[in-house]
Amino acid sequence: MIVNDKRYNNINFELKKHFSQKIIKLSLDGGFTCPTRDGKIDTRGCIFCSKNGSGEFTNFNTDIQIQIDEQIKLLSNKWQNCKYIAYFQNFTNTYKNADELMKLYNFALTNPDVIGLSVATRADCLGDDVLKVLDYFNKHTYLFVEVGLQSIHEDTANFIRRGYNLNTFENALTKLNELNIKTVVHTIVGLPTEDKNKMMQTYKYLNKKDIWGIKISQLNILKDTDLEIYYRKNPFYIMNADEYISFICDIIENLRDDIVIHRLTGDGAKDELIAPKWILNKRYVLNGIDKELKKRDTRQGDLYFL
Numbered sequence: 001m002i003v004n005d006k007r008y009n010n011i012n013f014e015l016k017k018h019f020s021q022k023i024i025k026l027s028l029d030g031g032f033t034c035p036t037r038d039g040k041i042d043t044r045g046c047i048f049c050s051k052n053g054s055g056e057f058t059n060f061n062t063d064i065q066i067q068i069d070e071q072i073k074l075l076s077n078k079w080q081n082c083k084y085i086a087y088f089q090n091f092t093n094t095y096k097n098a099d100e101l102m103k104l105y106n107f108a109l110t111n112p113d114v115i116g117l118s119v120a121t122r123a124d125c126l127g128d129d130v131l132k133v134l135d136y137f138n139k140h141t142y143l144f145v146e147v148g149l150q151s152i153h154e155d156t157a158n159f160i161r162r163g164y165n166l167n168t169f170e171n172a173l174t175k176l177n178e179l180n181i182k183t184v185v186h187t188i189v190g191l192p193t194e195d196k197n198k199m200m201q202t203y204k205y206l207n208k209k210d211i212w213g214i215k216i217s218q219l220n221i222l223k224d225t226d227l228e229i230y231y232r233k234n235p236f237y238i239m240n241a242d243e244y245i246s247f248i249c250d251i252i253e254n255l256r257d258d259i260v261i262h263r264l265t266g267d268g269a270k271d272e273l274i275a276p277k278w279i280l281n282k283r284y285v286l287n288g289i290d291k292e293l294k295k296r297d298t299r300q301g302d303l304y305f306l
Contacts, residue, residue, distance in 0.1 A: 007293040008252050008300040011213065011262045015085075018142070022082035025118060026071045028064060030104055032091040035125065041163040048160060048188075048219060048227045050272060064107050072113060085116040085142070094121040098129040105137055116142030120186075123147050123172035124164040135179045144182035144212060146262075147172060152202045156193045170209075177210045184213035184262055189247065191219055192236035196247060200254065207256045207304065214259055216251065217266035218244055221274040228274055241278040245288040249296065252289075257301030264289055 002020070004013040015023040036042040062070075072084060086108035094101060105117055117137055126134075126145075137143050149169055150160060157165065176183045185206055189199055206214065218239070221231050239247065248264055255261070265285045273280065293299065 006290065007298070008255075008261050009257060009259065011260055014260045019083060019115065022079050023085060023115070024075055024079060024082055025085045025087040026068055026075075026114070027087050027089045028067050028108065029062075029090055030064065030088045030093055032088070032093050032095050034092040034095060034122070036161060036163045037091075042161060044161065044226060046160050046162060047230065048222070048225060050222045050225055064104065065110070068108065068111055068114065072111070083113055083115045084111075085118050086114050087118040087120070089120050092122050092125050093119045094125045094130045094134075098133050101130065101133045102136070105133070109141060116144075118144055118146060118184075120146040120148070122164065123149070123169040126172045126175065131175055131179060134176075134181055138179060138181045144184055145176060146184040146186060146215065147176075148186040149202075150186060150188045151191060151194065151199075152205045153194065153198060156191055159193045160188075160191065173209060173211070182212035183210075184215060184260075185209075185211050186215045186217070188217055188219050189244070189251075190239060192230075192234075196250075199247075200251065203251050203255055206259075207254075212260055213262050214255070215263040216248065216261070217263060218276065218279055220266050220268050220279065221276075222268075222272045223274060224272075231274065238276050240276070241281070241285060241288065244278075245285060245292055248289055249292045249298070252293065252300045253296075253298050253303040255300055256304055257299070259300075261300070 002013065002017045004010070006013065034045060037045045068084075068086065075084075076082075086105075088104075088108075096104070105119075108114060108117065119134070134143065134145060147169065148162075150162065151157065152166055154165065173183060187202055187206075191199075203214075219227075221227050244265075252261070265282055266279055267282065268279045270280055279285070
C-alpha cells in the first residue's frame with residue numbers, strides 16, 4: 001500500500017499510487033517559441049521569463065532522444081528501477097502545427113522507460129488541431145497538460161504581459177475537461193501587483209474549477225529579464241523564506257483536497273537568480289512547509305469550506 005507521508009496531496013504520491021513505483025519528470029527542450037516572443041502578440045515575452053523560457057535546467061540544442069538518454073543516465077545513478085514522464089517545459093509546447101506535435105510527442109515516447117507526457121503551454125495555444133493531438137495521446141499514454149495562468153487578476157495579467165484574458169483560460173479549461181485531459185495550472189506568489197488577499201483569490205477561484213493539479217512558485221527575478229529592470233527601478237517587497245512558508249501553508253489549508261500539488265516552490269538557476277536567494281535552498285522551504293503544517297496540525301483542504 002502506498003502511503004502519503006505529506007499533509008498535502010503531492011504529485012510524488014499521486015504518481016506512485018498510479019504506477020506503483022517512482023516516476024521522474026525529464027525536462028525537455030522541444031525547440032518551441034511563444035506568441036509573446038515571435039511577434040504574434042509581442043516580442044518581449046512575459047516580464048519574468050528568461051531567454052530560456054523557464055527552461056533553465058533543460059539541455060538545449062540537442063536531439064530529444066539524446067536529451068532523454070542523457071537525463072536517464074544521470075538520474076538512474078540515484079533512482080534505480082524507475083520510470084519517466086517526458087516533460088516539454090520551456091516556452092509554449094503546443095505552439096507548432098499538429099503534424100510536428102504528433103511527431104515530437106511520439107518520438108519522446110519511443111524509449112520504453114518513458115511512460116507519459118507532460119506538456120506546458122498557454123491557454124491561447126490550444127486550438128482544435130492541437131486538442132486533437134492531445135486527445136490522441138491522452139488515449140494512448142499518461143498525459144497531463146500544464147497551463148500558465150499565474151493569476152486571475154487582469155491588472156496582473158497586463159503587468160506580466162501574459163497576452164490573454166481570463167475568459168481565454170476558462171474556454172481552454174472547458175475544452176480540456178471535455179476531453180478528460182488532466183490539467184495542471186501554474187500560479188505565481190509574490191507578484192508586485194498583489195497583496196496576500198489578492199493572491200489567495202486566485203486559489204479560491206481555482207477551487208471552483210475542474211482542475212487536476214496546481215503548481216505554485218515564488219516570483220523569481222532573473223538576470224536579463226524585463227522584471228529585473230523593473231525591480232531595480234521600482235524595488236518591491238519580497239517575502240522572506242519563513243513568510244513564504246507560512247503563506248503557502250495558508251494556501252494549502254484553503255485548497256480543495258483532491259487537487260494534486262505539483263510544486264510548492266520554484267527552482268532558480270543560481271547564476272541567473274537576482275532575488276529571492278532563499279529559493280536556492282529548496283529543502284529548507286519544503287521541510288519548513290511540512291513542519292509548519294505539523295505545528296498547525298492542519299492538512300490540505302481543512303479550511304476549504306470556511
